[in-house]
Amino acid sequence: MTYGDITISLDSASGVPFYRQVIQHVEHAILAGRLLPGDRLPTIRSLAIELKINPNTIAKAYGELEIRGIVITQVGSGTYVSDRKPTAPEDGLPAKIDETVARFIRDMAALGVDRASAVELVRNHKEDRTCGS
Amino acid sequence: MTYGDITISLDSASGVPFYRQVIQHVEHAILAGRLLPGDRLPTIRSLAIELKINPNTIAKAYGELEIRGIVITQVGSGTYVSDRKPTAPEDGLPAKIDETVARFIRDMAALGVDRASAVELVRNHKEDRTCGS
DNA sequence: GTCATTGTACTATTCATCTAATACAAGATT
DNA sequence: AATCTTGTATTAGATGAATAGTACAATGAC
Structure with missing residues (x-):
């Protein structure tokens, strides 16, 4: 096997x-x-x-x-x-992803962070720790 | 009143x-x-x-x-x-914010969306629907 | 056909979130 | 001080997500 x-x-x-x-x-x-x-x-x-x-x-x-x-x-x-590769948020934007983004934006807004700031925070955030494989 | x-x-x-x-x-x-x-x-x-x-x-x-x-x-x-306006993430990045960003990045990764894509999704996300004023 | 192996379906439990019902405490007004 | 108005605290119900328990159905090997 x-x-x-x-x-x-x-x-x-x-x-x-x-x-x-x-x-x-x-x-x-x-x-x-x-x-x-x-x-x-x-x-x-x-x-x-x-x-x-x-x-x-x-x-x-x-x-x-x-x-x-x-x-x-x-x-x-x-x-x-299959042949289809992951990470393709272009085609149809699975609802789950959109939902996660929406939630994030809401949460950040709830914390007093506007959209533009949130974008920068995501871009510059360090500390990955996920997936050490 | x-x-x-x-x-x-x-x-x-x-x-x-x-x-x-x-x-x-x-x-x-x-x-x-x-x-x-x-x-x-x-x-x-x-x-x-x-x-x-x-x-x-x-x-x-x-x-x-x-x-x-x-x-x-x-x-x-x-x-x-109060005097404090909303959307003011200046003072020191409260842990809560950092945590929210970290979680978001993890969640997006779990959905197959890499960092750069996530940044774009946040930037371009539309759907305000609340508050038509 | 028989039987083990694989994914599937259905139900239950746990837990967090949102909202409500209701009683309480502090300040304002007289 | 009496009392109304304001926010606060405590508890409970409803819902949805995540996981588990367990039985089912389809495929493959023999």
Whole structure:
């Protein structure tokens, strides 16, 4: 059972939902070339066991990746990387992203930060800490 | 009982919490010069009755505005516009702001959006829908 | 066809957020 | 001081997101 070169770890203290962390790891692996089109992702179950979380959480992540066309799932076979690359906010702006941006802008406004300032803060922010893989 | 020139309306279909809509209306009124320093805001109760929502919701809005120094509340007297204008992130980048930015960047990363794209999304985000004044 | 493996669907629990109901305390007015 | 008006505090209900528990259905290997 060989999967693409993907190692996923979760940080329960980060505040980022598990399923989103999984999505992030997969996308980074794809963008880094560690996962190629056609590569098979770890099984929902195997990943769930390895990460000690519920299969549904992995399923949710894979499901969202599939909606975005980044992976293709085949019942009985597995989940595979498609040709479509992640990080393409141009085509249709998935509602989730738009929502996150809207929320951020609201939150910043609630903190007394206007749009232009927020833009600069995002651009200049340092301290990455996500995804050490 | 004269209040500053402020008219607040709520859109329950917008998805934006009432208390946040109130905050935005007040801020916009201040920035537009319809509310001046020293002006008295509508009473928590009167606004609650007018908008047909619970006083606590108004109190929450006013409370947040006070934390930001935008208004000053005086028990028994009312809530007044202070000198401090909204949108003033100058003084030292409160931890809360930094935290919000960090979280946003993480969330966007989790959605497959890199930093540069996130910056652009924030800059170009439209959809104000609140406060048509 | 049989059976293990894979993804899927349905339900429940937990937790945070928003709003409300209601009682309380402090200042203003007389 | 009495009392009305103002903001405050405490508690509870409603909703939605995230995760888990568990059963189901489709595919593949034999």
